[in-house]
Amino acid sequence: VSAPDLELREETPADHEAIRTVNRLAFGGGDEAHLVDRLRDAGDVIVSIVALEQGAVVGHVLFSRLGLDCDDGAVIRTAALAPVAVPPDRQRRGIGAALISHGLALCRARGVQAVIVLGHPHYYPRFGFSADRAKSLRAPFSGDAFMALELAPGVLAGRSARVRYARAFGLD
Numbered sequence: 001v002s003a004p005d006l007e008l009r010e011e012t013p014a015d016h017e018a019i020r021t022v023n024r025l026a027f028g029g030g031d032e033a034h035l036v037d038r039l040r041d042a043g044d045v046i047v048s049i050v051a052l053e054q055g056a057v058v059g060h061v062l063f064s065r066l067g068l069d070c071d072d073g074a075v076i077r078t079a080a081l082a083p084v085a086v087p088p089d090r091q092r093r094g095i096g097a098a099l100i101s102h103g104l105a106l107c108r109a110r111g112v113q114a115v116i117v118l119g120h121p122h123y124y125p126r127f128g129f130s131a132d133r134a135k136s137l138r139a140p141f142s143g144d145a146f147m148a149l150e151l152a153p154g155v156l157a158g159r160s161a162r163v164r165y166a167r168a169f170g171l172d
């Protein structure tokens with residue numbers, strides 16, 4: 001797996017249309033493209049990164065603000081990873097992994113202490129996500145696909161909390 005000429009950087013307004021296109025191609029519909037627009041409009045984006053090859057957008061990942069209401073009153077800065085999108089003709093070359101790794105590093109640099117994802121149980125553990133870590137979190141989701149990652153080691157340990165996704169997800 002290699003994508004040697006990959007450039008990763010944060011989105012700019014000039015990327016918005018290409019981000020919509022990449023999300024449509026990856027998901028085969030407009031739901032995720034709209035989700036990205038709504039998260040951005042609401043000011044709930046923490047990190048949004050594009051991957052470029054020869055100047056063309058070939059992937060996108062977004063991390064949004066997530067509320068974590070801890071039963072012990074602790075305040076934990078938390079992000080949701082979603083969506084991540086690589087068009088079918090570019091998949092399995094490491095673009096998704098590069099986007100996620102870079103995004104997690106930026107989240108850490110911005111003080112994010114934990115990240116939640118709902119995704120493929122085979123894919124996300126390689127970045128450190130764990131379904132076990134997410135078990136004490138009350139969310140609209142549960143099971144193997146609902147995973148958590150501690151960017152601040154131990155921050156979720158022994159803690160139960162309720163997860164509140166940004167309004168744009170429409171989960172309230």
Ligand SMILES: CC(C)(COP(=O)(O)OP(=O)(O)OC[C@H]1O[C@@H](n2cnc3c(N)ncnc32)[C@H](O)[C@@H]1OP(=O)(O)O)[C@@H](O)C(=O)NCCC(=O)NCCS
Pocket residue numbers: 001026027082083084085086087090091092093094095096097098119120122123
């Ligand atoms: C998930 C996705 C972002 C991965 O991007 P990518 O650039 O192909 O990923 P990488 O090259 O870093 O890694 C490839 C791995 O992704 C997994 N993968 C790729 N496409 C997949 C798919 N449609 N379903 C499940 N797993 C998939 C493969 O199992 C592969 O794992 P392996 O390394 O064990 O073979 C990309 O496949 C995609 O956009 N899929 C459609 C949209 C989606 O489901 N997004 C995630 C939910 S928000």
